[in-house]
Amino acid sequence: MPEVKQIRQFALKTEAVEGTAETLAAADVIEVIEPKLSPAVEKSARNPARSTLGRKKAKVGGGTAPASFQVELRGTGTATELPDYMKVLHYGGWRLEHAYSIAIGAIASGPFQHGETITGGTSSATGRVLFPTADGAASVYFVPISGTLQTGEVLTGGTSGATATSSGAPAALGRAARPFSPGTFRSIAIGAVTSGPFQAGERITGGTSSANGRVLQSTKTGDSTLYFESLSGTFQNSEVLTGEDSGATATSSAGPADAHYGGASATIGLYEGLLIKKAKGARCKTKLVFEEAKPCHVEAEFEAVRDSETDGSLLSGTSPLATAPPVFDGSVLTYGTYSPIFERMEIDMGVALSPRRSGSNPLSYYVTDREPTFSIDPEVVSEATQAFFGDWAADTERVIDVVIGSSAGNRARIYVPEMQLNEVADGERESIVTHGLSGQLNDSSDADQDLTILSY
Numbered sequence: 001m002p003e004v005k006q007i008r009q010f011a012l013k014t015e016a017v018e019g020t021a022e023t024l025a026a027a028d029v030i031e032v033i034e035p036k037l038s039p040a041v042e043k044s045a046r047n048p049a050r051s052t053l054g055r056k057k058a059k060v061g062g063g064t065a066p067a068s069f070q071v072e073l074r075g076t077g078t079a080t081e082l083p084d085y086m087k088v089l090h091y092g093g094w095r096l097e098h099a100y101s102i103a104i105g106a107i108a109s110g111p112f113q114h115g116e117t118i119t120g121g122t123s124s125a126t127g128r129v130l131f132p133t134a135d136g137a138a139s140v141y142f143v144p145i146s147g148t149l150q151t152g153e154v155l156t157g158g159t160s161g162a163t164a165t166s167s168g169a170p171a172a173l174g175r176a177a178r179p180f181s182p183g184t185f186r187s188i189a190i191g192a193v194t195s196g197p198f199q200a201g202e203r204i205t206g207g208t209s210s211a212n213g214r215v216l217q218s219t220k221t222g223d224s225t226l227y228f229e230s231l232s233g234t235f236q237n238s239e240v241l242t243g244e245d246s247g248a249t250a251t252s253s254a255g256p257a258d259a260h261y262g263g264a265s266a267t268i269g270l271y272e273g274l275l276i277k278k279a280k281g282a283r284c285k286t287k288l289v290f291e292e293a294k295p296c297h298v299e300a301e302f303e304a305v306r307d308s309e310t311d312g313s314l315l316s317g318t319s320p321l322a323t324a325p326p327v328f329d330g331s332v333l334t335y336g337t338y339s340p341i342f343e344r345m346e347i348d349m350g351v352a353l354s355p356r357r358s359g360s361n362p363l364s365y366y367v368t369d370r371e372p373t374f375s376i377d378p379e380v381v382s383e384a385t386q387a388f389f390g391d392w393a394a395d396t397e398r399v400i401d402v403v404i405g406s407s408a409g410n411r412a413r414i415y416v417p418e419m420q421l422n423e424v425a426d427g428e429r430e431s432i433v434t435h436g437l438s439g440q441l442n443d444s445s446d447a448d449q450d451l452t453i454l455s456y
Helices: 084-089 388-394
Strands: 009-014 035-036 042-047 054-065 065-072 094-103 115-120 126-128 139-146 154-157 161-165 171-179 183-189 203-206 212-215 226-233 240-245 250-251 255-261 266-272 277-291 299-312 333-337 344-348 351-358 359-370 373-377 397-404 412-429 432-441 453-456
Touching: 009 094, 009 299, 042 397, 054 351, 054 359, 065 084, 084 277, 084 299, 084 453, 115 139, 161 266, 203 226, 226 255, 226 432, 266 299, 277 351, 388 412
Parallel strands: none
Antiparallel strands: 009 266, 035 065, 042 054, 054 299, 065 299, 094 139, 094 171, 115 126, 115 154, 126 139, 154 161, 171 453, 183 226, 183 255, 203 212, 203 240, 212 226, 240 250, 266 277, 277 299, 277 344, 333 397, 344 373, 351 359, 373 432, 397 412, 412 432, 412 453
16 A cells, blocks of 8 residues: 555654664654655666776765754643654754743833843842843743742842842743854763652753753763753762753762763654664754744754654554644734834844764764854835835844733744844745835853743
């Protein structure tokens, strides 16, 4: 019987060792649109000079397996659960984090600034603020850094000097994602993981040292190394490490060590019903697409190392998501303080992927650059209404702020603090004159703050 194009599954899983294939299971399947995985091998032609014409047998070299698909921007219905689109972003030069909120009273000397550190006056705990927060807001969103903020203490912004008194304890809000740059982080050898896996982006605490770190990639039982970003203190050998959100635990079997870490790599697989195509050492390029009155989606293009093509059926035990993606309403987008009338917007992360060549095959593909860009097609308005040409000519940077959906567990906020226009082109949409705006996302903080996405 023939295969049917619509009946297929795409699975991906974080590799404990970059370029070493993982075993894929039903829990690794994500819902995608138009999945493709196309194995290819390099063959070297052999046509030496000789007494006759014709060809010699070609020799097979390295194998690759590029893949592509779209995945909708939709939550699972549970705000703290990682949505499929963030699972994909994680392999495209993004880091994942757990976001919290804390209720507050009036803000003095505000607003709190996006990306600044807030400190609790009593607890001395710290967190990184998500999104500008002005007086009148019921709570401030943040990513925990050290300690635990508490109710009834004064929170102070390290950059803005803004203050507010907390009126409740921190509450889990959702999952956040922002760009990631390879560099020197920390690793620690561990034994078996119980109640795991450790979740990418959650904090871990040492039972003896009370040190804190942030997990860089999902770490399951059987993985011998946990990669983390050091937040406070120093972990010790033979202490129990506990995940703040997952509740996972593992005992360290050595002290921490410096480790160059380039972001999570994935094993990917396309299950077609008759065949299973599998690849490893995979990372991807990503583009966020927003269209008026349509579900938003991420376009992903993976580069990967060919692993295997085998006979096999679909994975059993998968469950479809119960949520439907929210439809994009352009009125919830602001360019600075202006709300444009437009049809389509794109944010392309501009990631460059390079093969790590090793003999006949690449070991994996590596993120070697990031040049994020922005484009939108607003109706033309007067410069007095919104100075697009003025912004372009003066190199003015604008905030782009987008909200998608309104139901807890199935909504998202996308925040760009510094977008700079590079072109204001002429355009039209069904005889209505438009601008073709394109620009770049900047990061003057040098802290991977080009863009933040919150699923909550």
